[in-house]
């Protein structure tokens with residue numbers, strides 16, 4: 255029964271499933287509204303200056319690379335919109351400043367770390383060096399003065415979570431992983447192992 | 459009652475309309491009392507407002523910022539704090555096991571923790587009533603705990619995660635049963651609300667049930683309360699209280715759209731949840747002669763274990779917590795007090811991705827590749843005891859929020875008992891997942907529910923309220939929410955919160971009606 259290890263087999267689903275479903279009566283109006291709104295590009299302003307935004311864009315490119323997409327999801331823009339809205343997630347680490355300030359300072363500290371180690375701004379680094387900087391921040395293995403007053407590991411976790419959630423909230427990322435939970439109008443009659451409704455996508 | 463304006467005084471104001479406030483409101487209204495609920499959140503329409511989408515569900519969270527300190531800082535918002543007419547039940551997953559008799563006296567049994575002044579015997583009739591009224595679907599007979607009446611509704615169908623946990627447990631000799639869920643397996647009529655359809659297995663209880671199948675307060679107790687004449691004022695954030703020379707509360711002060719309003723009353727039921735209730739009392743310097751307001755903050759041990767399976771799980775389908783085992787309620791030969799229950803869990807993609815990012819630290823191509831296996835993922839988690847500790851509490855910080863009120867700061871660090879319990883539970887869960895055929899198994903540490911902070915007890919020296927939820931100091935102040943729990947209980951809290959609240963309302967009525 256278990257010859258095919260799904261770990262070794264990278265799953266790919268057909269593109270277009272979610273976008274197609276949203277325009278049918280498989281999806282309730284409330285859900286379709288929410289998903290369509292998310293297909294619109296973000297404003298991406300209000301929190302970062304141009305230098306900060308460049309670093310954030312470069313970090314998003316490595317945290318969630320989208321080289322395979324002709325029109326990548328603007329993750330930095332979504333993250334900035336969220337911060338600009340002032341609506342947080344209801345809590346923050348006592349050791350971190352408020353979300354927007356933490357993000358501004360963290361992004362600047364990433365850039366300072368790149369300068370200290372490579373003599374270049376983060377966005378000017380090649381991919382491998384960018385990854386090395388990010389990995390060092392994740393481990394907390396960074397120059398103290400650039401990170402004064404900001405816990406690098408906690409900051410990295412918050413940044414990564416924000417970027418990850420921006421990505422997987424997007425309908426296009428949801429079809430990438432074969433998710434069709436938004437098809438809520440009828441619900442599901444079969445929910446057990448291996449059950450598949452006709453409109454649920456199968457891996458290619 | 460001859461003072462000017464007393465015409466406007468109601469018998470009781472209920473602050474908050476969640477698992478604690480809603481049952482109180484309905485009970486008092488049904489007894490003919492004039493009651494007003496003040497709710498900070500907005501009103502939602504179950505059928506129209508709830509998108510089946512995780513990001514869109516954010517409107518249901520309490521987003522006023524809270525500061526989290528300690529070695530295991532508590533995540534609020536999505537993790538445990540709702541707002542709106544219905545409180546956190548708008549996005550609870552409706553898993554409603556009863557507490558067992560020994561849950562109420564951990565100290566008697568283990569010499570640690572703090573015992574309840576009331577017990578299972580006092581609450582059992584309320585459990586019976588609640589399961590019938592809410593429409594709980596569950597297995598009969600129920601394999602654990604004392605004999606009990608059968609559930610009216612048969613259990614909901616098992617999803618992939620539930621079947622996998624069943625398979626793993628069966629091969630290890632661990633008993634399982636379909637879980638009791640406050641979601642309908644058959645349609646029914648609900649007084650004051652109307653038709654509630656059967657659960658359509660959308661698996662999205664955390665985003666607000668769009669059909670009314672889930673027994674959140676907005677489709678059960680709150681319509682009943684309105685049916686009996688209660689008024690529910692949404693968008694009203696309570697900030698303070700007016701008192702007379704004798705110390706009794708005579709009115710509640712609240713903010714509505716930036717205006718300060720007041721509601722005169724003869725009694726107050728504070729049901730704002732285990733962060734906002736102590737915060738309000740601390741801000742107003744009320745009812746804290748014991749020094750216990752804000753203390754004894756607890757959060758259930760809730761470690762999760764994820765794994766990948768060859769089979770297609772499609773973890774977004776079916777009621778999320780489909781299966782239960784209470785075999786670890788009091789496990790033998792262990793080095794900790796109390797125990798835990800085991801629960802299978804479905805999961806939505808955003809929640810899962812966020813946990814992969816935080817818990818495994820995966821990013822880049824590794825993260826995307828992992829997530830492409832989402833449809834093969836299933837989880838189990840525990841819900842276990844947490845002991846009160848002097849290091850864990852809620853206090854006021856010196857940061858001021860947009861209303862000009864101090865933000866609350868929580869301190870939470872898992873103690874030795876929680877760590878040992880988690881270690882035991884992770885071993886058991888790994889055995890189950892291995893037996894079920896999982897690969898790429900990983901654990902995610904989590905503490906669920908905010909509990910304690912205004913505990914009930916036998917004496918004014920050690921507790922904030924008595925067993926009837928009455929303040930020891932302010933004669934007409936009662937607290938009915940998760941903050942009154944003196945111990946965490948090794949089950950999910952909502953059903954017991956409702957039971958405690960209904961009992962408190964009955965005791966209140968008994969005393970005053972006579």
Ligand SMILES: Cc1cc2nc3c(=O)[nH]c(=O)nc-3n(C[C@H](O)[C@H](O)[C@H](O)COP(=O)(O)OP(=O)(O)OC[C@H]3O[C@@H](n4cnc5c(N)ncnc54)[C@H](O)[C@@H]3O)c2cc1C
Nearest residue numbers: 474476478498538545546551552553696734939940950952
């Ligand atoms: C995602 C999630 C899943 C859960 N799943 C389960 C589960 O499966 N089973 C289970 O048993 N429990 C579950 N819970 C927990 C359960 O929902 C809570 O324990 C329960 O609702 C708490 O009841 P409460 O009355 O203490 O507070 P709440 O239900 O949170 O209600 C408090 C209310 O008070 C209002 N309020 C706060 N401050 C003020 C103020 N100053 N003025 C006016 N109003 C105010 C809030 O807006 C809120 O509506 C879950 C919780 C969450 C968040």
Ligand code: SF4
Nearest residue numbers: 657658660661663667
């Ligand atoms: S799984 Fe059932 S109870 Fe939960 S949200 Fe969906 S329909 Fe409602």
